[in-house]
Amino acid sequence: MEDVKDDDMKNHSILILDDDESIRDLLEIYLSEKYKIVKSASGFYALELITSQKIDLVLVDVNMPDMSGLEFIEQARIVEPDIAYIVISGNRDIDTAIEALHSGVWDFIQKPFGDMNSLDKIIRTALDKRELILENRRYKKNLEKMVQERTSELEKKNQELLLSRNRIVGILSRAAEFRDYETGQHFIRVSKYSGIIASGLKMDNYEADLIRQAAPVHDIGKIGIPERILLKQGKLTETEYEIMQKHCEYGEQILQSQSLENLNIPLNTVIPEGYNTDDLLTTAANIAKYHHERIDGSGYPLGLTGNDIPIEAKIVAIADVYDALGSVRSYKDAWSEKECLDYIIQNSGIHFDREVVEVFLNNIDQIQAIKLAHVDKEESHLIIGVI
Numbered sequence: 001m002e003d004v005k006d007d008d009m010k011n012h013s014i015l016i017l018d019d020d021e022s023i024r025d026l027l028e029i030y031l032s033e034k035y036k037i038v039k040s041a042s043g044f045y046a047l048e049l050i051t052s053q054k055i056d057l058v059l060v061d062v063n064m065p066d067m068s069g070l071e072f073i074e075q076a077r078i079v080e081p082d083i084a085y086i087v088i089s090g091n092r093d094i095d096t097a098i099e100a101l102h103s104g105v106w107d108f109i110q111k112p113f114g115d116m117n118s119l120d121k122i123i124r125t126a127l128d129k130r131e132l133i134l135e136n137r138r139y140k141k142n143l144e145k146m147v148q149e150r151t152s153e154l155e156k157k158n159q160e161l162l163l164s165r166n167r168i169v170g171i172l173s174r175a176a177e178f179r180d181y182e183t184g185q186h187f188i189r190v191s192k193y194s195g196i197i198a199s200g201l202k203m204d205n206y207e208a209d210l211i212r213q214a215a216p217v218h219d220i221g222k223i224g225i226p227e228r229i230l231l232k233q234g235k236l237t238e239t240e241y242e243i244m245q246k247h248c249e250y251g252e253q254i255l256q257s258q259s260l261e262n263l264n265i266p267l268n269t270v271i272p273e274g275y276n277t278d279d280l281l282t283t284a285a286n287i288a289k290y291h292h293e294r295i296d297g298s299g300y301p302l303g304l305t306g307n308d309i310p311i312e313a314k315i316v317a318i319a320d321v322y323d324a325l326g327s328v329r330s331y332k333d334a335w336s337e338k339e340c341l342d343y344i345i346q347n348s349g350i351h352f353d354r355e356v357v358e359v360f361l362n363n364i365d366q367i368q369a370i371k372l373a374h375v376d377k378e379e380s381h382l383i384i385g386v387i
């Protein structure tokens with residue numbers, strides 16, 4: 001930091017606070033060439049002055065009748081901590097002046113003023129130091145602002161990244177709908193039911209959100225199933241059913257993120273701490289692969305049992321079956337709500353995980369409200385096909 005130049009000095013205001021008029025005048029004569037000067041004989045009035053106008057430095061007498069110099073500084077520093085306070089002391093109160101240096105006073109000047117150059121030097125040094133402190137503070141503030149701006153920029157980019165990732169998964173589930181016209185709003189309902197169950201299982205918001213976002217792609221593998229089987233009216237033959245079951249593995253293959261490594265697309269975005277680029281795809285792949293597994297091992301494609309089945313798949317399994325039972329399919333009518341719930345309860349611990357069933361039933365009001373809000377309309381198949 002360079003010294004404050006003479007030209008700039010006139011921009012600085014100095015308050016002379018002394019009950020002795022001759023001292024005030026003497027200092028004013030000497031200093032007014034270089035600084036704007038304000039004078040006061042009273043500490044109380046000086047307190048008003050420092051808050052009502054710009055003051056950079058106060059020269060304050062130690063001994064004054066209405067308020068001592070130190071009392072003034074104590075109160076003044078509370079309202080204007082950035083002003084440079086310099087004490088003027090006589091020989092008798094030099095100890096008080098030195099003591100004042102420990103309580104926030106910047107420097108002291110002794111009366112009578114012998115060499116005015118040293119007074120000038122003390123004032124310049126104090127103003128330089130003050131400028132440096134203020135400059136430093138401005139710099140820090142600016143830096144904090146810049147960091148804040150960058151952080152919110154990064155957060156915004158992150159949100160955009162997450163949003164576009166979610167949209168891509170949404171696009172995938174819509175692609176599946178194009179081939180499976182029959183299922184109407186099934187994907188939306190299964191997604192919402194799954195989110196409610198995940199939250200009910202005390203998963204944190206992020207995990208519950210992953211499951212809610214990944215649930216609609218549980219049947220993405222149906223893309224690989226021939227239309228004559230996928231859209232067949234009536235019951236499937238054993239061979240057709242075996243082919244149909246393959247949709248779980250096809251789904252996993254489509255969603256496996258490792259398979260994308262071959263694409264070798266460089267990722268220039270820095271992934272923030274706590275985020276994993278693969279978590280949504282991994283969750284979706286697990287759901288696609290294991291949503292037809294059953295707790296007792298009688299499901300497909302692997303016949304896994306109990307906790308070998310990922311929790312996201314257990315959740316979607318119940319959401320998917322509950323919704324399919326209550327909907328019309330080419331091979332069946334819609335079951336009544338009571339029949340659907342009876343099936344879920346009877347299959348707790350057999351087809352479905354007991355804890356997941358419990359949470360499902362505890363949240364049945366919310367689930368039924370979603371069912372009502374997303375009823376399949378007859379023409380909805382067409383709408384989905386056209387969007």
Ligand SMILES: [Fe+2]
Pocket residue numbers: 218219247291292
């Ligand atoms: Fe399925």
Ligand SMILES: [Fe+2]
Pocket residue numbers: 186218219320324
């Ligand atoms: Fe489904």
